Amino acid sequence: MIFDTVKQSLSSRRVLIPVEQLLMDAQGSRMPDVQPSLLTAEIARRAADACPTTALTLEEADGRTQLVLNYADCVACGRCIEAGAGAFVAAQKLACCGATKSGLVRRWDVASGAEIVSSEREMENSAREIRSLLGRALNIREVDAGSCNGCEAEIVAITNPYYDLERFGIHFVASPKHADMLLVTGPVTRNMAEAVRQTYAATPSPKLVVAVGACGCSGGIFAGSHATAGPLDAIIPVDGYIPGCPPTPAMLLSGILHVLQRRS
Ligand code: SF4
Numbered sequence: 628m629i630f631d632t633v634k635q636s637l638s639s640r641r642v643l644i645p646v647e648q649l650l651m652d653a654q655g656s657r658m659p660d661v662q663p664s665l666l667t668a669e670i671a672r673r674a675a676d677a678c679p680t681t682a683l684t685l686e687e688a689d690g691r692t693q694l695v696l697n698y699a700d701c702v703a704c705g706r707c708i709e710a711g712a713g714a715f716v717a718a719q720k721l722a723c724c725g726a727t728k729s730g731l732v733r734r735w736d737v738a739s740g741a742e743i744v745s746s747e748r749e750m751e752n753s754a755r756e757i758r759s760l761l762g763r764a765l766n767i768r769e770v771d772a773g774s775c776n777g778c779e780a781e782i783v784a785i786t787n788p789y790y791d792l793e794r795f796g797i798h799f800v801a802s803p804k805h806a807d808m809l810l811v812t813g814p815v816t817r818n819m820a821e822a823v824r825q826t827y828a829a830t831p832s833p834k835l836v837v838a839v840g841a842c843g844c845s846g847g848i849f850a851g852s853h854a855t856a857g858p859l860d861a862i863i864p865v866d867g868y869i870p871g872c873p874p875t876p877a878m879l880l881s882g883i884l885h886v887l888q889r890r891s
C-alpha cells in the first residue's frame with residue numbers, strides 16, 4: 628500500500644507555484660484591504676472601533692479625516708472585515724511584504740474614499756528582476772525570538788515541495804556565521820534580546836535582517852508586555868518587514884524576494 632502511494636507520488640506531475648503568482652499574493656492571510664467606493668465615515672469609525680490593536684485608526688491631517696491602516700500592527704483577526712459592511716475585504720494582494728516600516732502604512736481620505744499614495748516607491752512586480760537577483764545563492768538563519776510558533780509553521784511550509792524555496796537558491800543554515808539574512812520571528816522577549824544581539828553580531832557583513840509577523844514588526848499581540856524588549860528594530864537594525872499573524876508562505880517568499888530586490 629505505502630509503496631503504491633510512493634510510486635504514484637513519484638510519477639505524478641510536479642506542481643510548482645510560478646514566482647509571478649507568489650509576488651504580493653496575500654490570499655488566506657486574513658489581512659484586510661479597503662474597497663474605496665464603499666468607504667464612508669461611519670463604516671471607517673465602526674471598523675476602527677472594532678480593531679483590537681492600533682492597526683486601524685482615524686487621523687485628522689491636512690484638514691481632512693484619514694483612515695490609517697498600519698499592517699505592522701495588524702494581527703489579522705478579521706474584525707474590521709466583519710464590521711466593515713463590504714468596505715473591508717480580505718486582501719488578495721499585499722504590495723508591502725518586504726517593505727520598510729513606513730511602507731507598511733496605507734491611508735485613505737474618508738470623504739472621497741481615495742487612497743493617499745505614499746511617497747515610498749511602489750515595489751515593482753517584476754519577476755524578471757527577481758529571477759536575475761536569484762542567480763545568486765542566499766543563506767538564511769531563522770531566529771525565534773519568542774514566537775508562538777505560528778510564524779515558524781509557515782516558514783517550514785516554504786521549504787516544502789509545493790513552494791520549494793530551494794529552487795530560488797535560498798537555503799536555511801544552522802549558524803549565523805554562514806548566513807546572509809536573519810529571518811526573525813517573535814516580539815523579542817527579554818530572555819531572547821541578548822541572543823538576538825549576539826546572533827546579529829555573529830552574522831558576517833553585508834547582512835540583511837527581516838522582521839517576520841506582527842510580533843516581529845511591532846510586537847503584535849505582545850506589544851507593551853513587561854516580558855518583551857522588542858519590537859525587533861528596537862534591538863537590531865531591520866532591512867524589511869513581512870506583516871501577518873502569521874504571514875502565509877507566499878507572503879514570506881514575496882517579502883524575502885522584495886527585500887533582495889530593494890537592496891540590490
Ligand atoms: S484584521 Fe487587522 S486591521 Fe482589521 S481589526 Fe484585526 S487587527 Fe485591526
Ligand code: SF4
Binds near residue numbers: 773841
Ligand atoms: S505574528 Fe502571530 S503567528 Fe507570528 S509569532 Fe506572533 S502571534 Fe505567533
